[in-house]
Each structure stands twice: as structure tokens, then as C-alpha cells.
Amino acid sequence: MFTTNFSRIYIDGEWRKGKSEKTVKNVNPLNGEELVTIQSADKEDLNEAYEAAARAQKEWQNELPQKKQEVLEKAIAVMEENKALIVDWLVKEAGSTIVKAEVEFQASLDITKESVRFPYKMEGKIFPSQIPGKENRVYRNPLGVIGIISPWNFPLHLAIRSIAPAIATGNGVVIKPATDTPVTGGLIFASIFEAAGLPKGLLNVVVGRGSEIGDDIVTHPIPRLISFTGSTEVGKHIGELAGGSLKKTALELGGNNAMVVLDDADIDQAVESALFGKFYHQGQICMALNRILVHRDIQEQFTDRFLELARKLTYGDPGDENTAVGPLINNKQVERILEDVEESVQRGAEIRLGGQADGNVLEPTVLTGVTNEMPIAVNEIFGPVACIIPFDSEEDAIKMVNDYSFGLSGSVHTSNIERGASFAHKIHTGMIHVNDQSVNDEPHVPFGGEKDSGLGRFNGEWVLEEFTTLKWLSVQHTPRDYGPFINKLK
Known part of the structure; x- marks a missing residue:
């Protein structure tokens, strides 16, 4: 069932009030009309969200690729069925023109369709070895849990371009949307993936102010990657926090x-x-x-x-x-x-x-x-x-x-x-x-910047490098000769 009541946060498969004393008042940028007021998440909520994602991810990473694909395909169907509602939210919450909202909706569908291929892209390789009788295997594995901080300008697309690949590659997700767009940047995906049958706990949405949980979503010990789209100033701060814990970051920042x-x-x-x-x-x-x-x-x-x-x-x-x-x-x-x-x-x-x-x-x-x-x-x-x-x-x-x-x-x-x-x-x-302008984004080509415009690449096979990790596993098929080191002991 597709939920349309977005007055609560979403943790471990449940819609509930945040535990903070503060609220996020979501308003229409054109006329100031109140759209919804949400009780904010606090650090305890954030911790519960990350723990739920970590628990669910342990099973999800071992799920059959066709099962992962099935959930993503159902999510696409849910989005298509609710297109009018989603477009309406983009217009009234993000100030999107109808043309822009339609384009953003289609871009969000396209990146989700691209991600449907990813469960079968978790491939490994076998390499020869310099050691007699040894075989080298390299496996591509999910990172674990990914923290996503989504922006307010293209909230639907810039959230799903991290959510869909993360889920497709076997990760759990915690999203903190911008407080200007908590619905189209976060809560609406809880509805979409709940209706699509995603296992409980795998996707969590915490709506809260940066001053209260902004640093903690980065420094919490569970997430292994932070995906952020936003200003260079904030991105550098996130990079510094993540670096202190040796976390990966995917940062798409400002541009001139x-x-x-x-x-x-x-x-x-x-x-x-x-x-x-x-x-x-x-x-x-x-x-x-x-x-x-x-x-x-x-x-x-x-x-x-x-x-x-x-x-x-x-x-x-x-x-x-x-x-x-x-x-x-x-x-x-x-x-x-x-x-x-x-x-x-x-x-x-x-x-x-x-x-x-x-x-x-x-x-x-x-x-x-x-x-x-x-x-x-x-x-x-x-x-x-x-x-x-x-x-x-x-x-x-x-x-x-x-x-x-x-x-x-x-x-x-x-x-x-x-x-x-x-x-x-x-x-x-x-x-x-x-012979074109600068606003281009296609789901199958690498998207990202240089210098102060960010780190890493989104879209296509390139996002796999961001949201997964590699493990080298070697197999010694025949007894290894350790030479003089062991011979001296015999």
C-alpha cells in the first residue's frame, strides 16, 4: 500500500514520530502554505535507523539477484502508478515547474531502471598467481550500510540515484533529506519501497535538522559510505568528518x-x-x-x-x-x-x-x-x-x-x-x-566533478565502484613450498 501521510519518519519498517522536541515545518516556497509538519528525528532515532539497516542488510546481501530485481521493478511500477501525486509534490514542495517535475520524474525512473541491472553486475574475477598451485579470486561485495544526504533542488532524482544503486548492490540505506524537501527527498521513497515489498529495516528515512543530527549521520560507526549532494562548503565538512573514520564518500558539490x-x-x-x-x-x-x-x-x-x-x-x-x-x-x-x-x-x-x-x-x-x-x-x-x-x-x-x-x-x-x-x-x-549546455545527466554515463565540485562518480557501472568493495581471496590448491624459511626448521 502506498502511504500518502508524510507527517512521520520511517524507521525499521514503521511510520512513527521522531523523538526530538523540534519539528520540521514543510512549506510551499511560492506562497508559504504549510504542507506538513514532521516531528524531527534525534540522535536516538538515527542510531535505531542505522542499526535497523545493518540488521536487514546482512540478509539482503545474500538475497538472490532476481529477488533484488523484483523489488526494484515493483518500485518502478509503484512510481508510475503514483506519477501524478509525485509530480504534484515536486511542484508544491520544491517549487518545480510542471515541465521540470515531469523531467525529474522520468530521470528518477531511468536511474531506477538502470539499477535493475546491478544485482547481476556483482561479478568477480579470477587472476593467475605468481605462486605455484595458487588461484587468485576477486569478489565484489556490498559495503554494508550507506548514509544518504539528499538536496532540495532535484530531491527526487538526486535521492533515488543513490538509493536504487545502493539497494541493487545489496546495501542498507539511511536517508536524511533536506529540511526544505523532506517528502520528495526522502519520505516518498519509504512509501514507494514499502509498497514494492522491500524487507523492513533496509531503507530508513530520518527527517531532522543538520544542527541536531547532521554530523552524526556521518560519524555514526555503522555506515561505510556517505553519499552527499549539496554545497562545497558542507561537502568539505562531510569529507573531513568521514575521513576521520576512514569512510568512503561520494560527493557531488557546487559548480561555477x-x-x-x-x-x-x-x-x-x-x-x-x-x-x-x-x-x-x-x-x-x-x-x-x-x-x-x-x-x-x-x-x-x-x-x-x-x-x-x-x-x-x-x-x-x-x-x-x-x-x-x-x-x-x-x-x-x-x-x-x-x-x-x-x-x-x-x-x-x-x-x-x-x-x-x-x-x-x-x-x-x-x-x-x-x-x-x-x-x-x-x-x-x-x-x-x-x-x-x-x-x-x-x-x-x-x-x-x-x-x-x-x-x-x-x-x-x-x-x-x-x-x-x-x-x-x-x-x-x-x-x-x-554545442549543448551544461545541464546533462544520463543514467548510463559517469556523472561527477573535479576539484571543489566533488569526489566520485554516479550512474552506470561507475557507481558500482562507489557503492561496493573488493575482496581478494586466494586459494592454495597444492602444498606451498616456503623455501629456506621452513627448510631450516626441518
């Missing part, structure tokens, strides 16, 4: 992603790419374009066309099918972005479009006259503000892109594909796209 428009680019194609890469989901995407670098020879033509189309972007209620840009997740984000805009204007930038906010809805905003050193270029915007920056040569553009410590995604536009590929090779980033 750039699109570079070379002088031979198709301007209309580049403009359309830039509009999507910048304003999709209000720019609240780790892969979103932070800077648009345009060759000075075509800057004016590009800017005019970009402004022409940006003026047509509708903004406001994400529940309206015609809305392209919805609300930011909370007012702190609005204030932070407007501060960067104001300071950049004081340093010479010009607002060519937008620049005003109504509640949490920030108008699509375009700045020109921006330099690579202004706050709106240096800081990760994470909102619907585009800054257009000129450059004079490929070498200048490469330096400008690589100047900062981030390296998540990026793009380059040119009419010469090989020129674009050559340029892309010189950018220090985990992902980059020729």
Missing part, C-alpha cells in the same frame, strides 16, 4: 559552470542552449550555467538575441503549465542572489533585464558589462540570473573558465566540432558538452 561561445558559433543555437542551461528550474541546479562567456566579435549579436528571448520567459506559479521560471526554494536564496547582483552593479555591471523579486519569485535577470572577478561571476548563483562576459581569444576563455576551483560541468559552442572537442579537453571539469 561556464558556457563558452566561440566566434564561429551558431548564435541562435547557442542562445537557446544558454537560456535552457541558465533558467531551467530557476537556475537551481548544480550543473546550471553560472557564466556565459562570449567572444567579443559576436557579443552584441548574442546579447541582443538572448535578451529578446529572455523577455518572453514567463515566471511565477510553478503549477501553471505556462510558467518557465518558478520560485526559489526560500527567501534566503533570493536575498543572497540580489546582494551579489547589487555589488556587481556597483562594480560596473548593468542590469539589462529583471532584477526584482516578488516573494521568492525572482524575475529572469540578465547582466552585461560583467567581468570574471565580479561576485555574480565568482560565486555560484543558483538562481535565474544570467551574466554575459566577453573574451578575446580561446586562450583567454580557457583561463577564465579554469580560474576558479570548481569543475563540475560546462559547454562550448562552435561550428567546428573538432575545434570544440579540442577546447573541451583543455577545461578542467568532470563533464563538458560541445
Whole structure:
């Protein structure tokens, strides 16, 4: 049965109140309407969740691969049956436009379908040995229990991309969703997998504030890997905590992603790419374009066309099918972005479009006259503000892109594909796209960043390296001759 009452946390197969005295009030970012209030989890709840996951995982790791597949396939069916409800929650809880919610739902399905293959990917290898009569075997095993900290911007997809592979490879899971999106980032998966028949205790959802259980979800002795998607600042802190216990981490962090428009680019194609890469989901995407670098020879033509189309972007209620840009997740984000805009204007930038906010809805905003050193270029915007920056040569553009410590995604536009590929090779980033924009994610290709943008890779066979461990087991088939060491004793 698919549960729709999300006022409780989920531990060891039971929906129950958290033991903390604090609550998490979940509100609609558009209008502040209360969606649900949840009694928070405390450290005792967290401990019980991890212990439940550890108990259940011991049996689950030995379950037949087809049984694991059966649960994942049922989870897919449950998601499809409840698509309308899930999309509605993404709209009202995460401020997703209907288009974005539909795309996120499909991406979540796709990554779960990709994970259905993983139970049969837990394969080993046999290697020869330098020792006579010995055989070397290497086994791929689950890590045990994985702690997942999910973000608020793409909560459904960025949670399930860790949950599904973790379960498929025989691990137990404890999820702590962002307090802005406790349902779509966590509790909804308790309903999905409960209805799919996942054994009790294998998946647990603790809703609580970072100040109360944030460090403990990392430092608790049970989890062997922490999967986190979020800011670089928090990711570094998690890395430090995990390192102290020699835990693995899979960290997908912030980005200062750039699109570079070379002088031979198709301007209309580049403009359309830039509009999507910048304003999709209000720019609240780790892969979103932070800077648009345009060759000075075509800057004016590009800017005019970009402004022409940006003026047509509708903004406001994400529940309206015609809305392209919805609300930011909370007012702190609005204030932070407007501060960067104001300071950049004081340093010479010009607002060519937008620049005003109504509640949490920030108008699509375009700045020109921006330099690579202004706050709106240096800081990760994470909102619907585009800054257009000129450059004079490929070498200048490469330096400008690589100047900062981030390296998540990026793009380059040119009419010469090989020129674009050559340029892309010189950018220090985990992902980059020729004649496209920076927001790309496919379930079967490696996703992740370099430098301050994170550690590890999600998706496809690459996530197996994150969520599993290898064991070397050797078998001595014939008596081994230990040579002089033993001969002296005879």
C-alpha cells in the first residue's frame, strides 16, 4: 500500500514520530502554505535507523539477484502508478515547474531502471598467481550500510540515484533529506519501497535538522559510505568528518559552470542552449550555467538575441503549465542572489533585464558589462540570473573558465566540432558538452566533478565502484613450498 501521510519518519519498517522536541515545518516556497509538519528525528532515532539497516542488510546481501530485481521493478511500477501525486509534490514542495517535475520524474525512473541491472553486475574475477598451485579470486561485495544526504533542488532524482544503486548492490540505506524537501527527498521513497515489498529495516528515512543530527549521520560507526549532494562548503565538512573514520564518500558539490561561445558559433543555437542551461528550474541546479562567456566579435549579436528571448520567459506559479521560471526554494536564496547582483552593479555591471523579486519569485535577470572577478561571476548563483562576459581569444576563455576551483560541468559552442572537442579537453571539469549546455545527466554515463565540485562518480557501472568493495581471496590448491624459511626448521 502506498502511504500518502508524510507527517512521520520511517524507521525499521514503521511510520512513527521522531523523538526530538523540534519539528520540521514543510512549506510551499511560492506562497508559504504549510504542507506538513514532521516531528524531527534525534540522535536516538538515527542510531535505531542505522542499526535497523545493518540488521536487514546482512540478509539482503545474500538475497538472490532476481529477488533484488523484483523489488526494484515493483518500485518502478509503484512510481508510475503514483506519477501524478509525485509530480504534484515536486511542484508544491520544491517549487518545480510542471515541465521540470515531469523531467525529474522520468530521470528518477531511468536511474531506477538502470539499477535493475546491478544485482547481476556483482561479478568477480579470477587472476593467475605468481605462486605455484595458487588461484587468485576477486569478489565484489556490498559495503554494508550507506548514509544518504539528499538536496532540495532535484530531491527526487538526486535521492533515488543513490538509493536504487545502493539497494541493487545489496546495501542498507539511511536517508536524511533536506529540511526544505523532506517528502520528495526522502519520505516518498519509504512509501514507494514499502509498497514494492522491500524487507523492513533496509531503507530508513530520518527527517531532522543538520544542527541536531547532521554530523552524526556521518560519524555514526555503522555506515561505510556517505553519499552527499549539496554545497562545497558542507561537502568539505562531510569529507573531513568521514575521513576521520576512514569512510568512503561520494560527493557531488557546487559548480561555477561556464558556457563558452566561440566566434564561429551558431548564435541562435547557442542562445537557446544558454537560456535552457541558465533558467531551467530557476537556475537551481548544480550543473546550471553560472557564466556565459562570449567572444567579443559576436557579443552584441548574442546579447541582443538572448535578451529578446529572455523577455518572453514567463515566471511565477510553478503549477501553471505556462510558467518557465518558478520560485526559489526560500527567501534566503533570493536575498543572497540580489546582494551579489547589487555589488556587481556597483562594480560596473548593468542590469539589462529583471532584477526584482516578488516573494521568492525572482524575475529572469540578465547582466552585461560583467567581468570574471565580479561576485555574480565568482560565486555560484543558483538562481535565474544570467551574466554575459566577453573574451578575446580561446586562450583567454580557457583561463577564465579554469580560474576558479570548481569543475563540475560546462559547454562550448562552435561550428567546428573538432575545434570544440579540442577546447573541451583543455577545461578542467568532470563533464563538458560541445554545442549543448551544461545541464546533462544520463543514467548510463559517469556523472561527477573535479576539484571543489566533488569526489566520485554516479550512474552506470561507475557507481558500482562507489557503492561496493573488493575482496581478494586466494586459494592454495597444492602444498606451498616456503623455501629456506621452513627448510631450516626441518
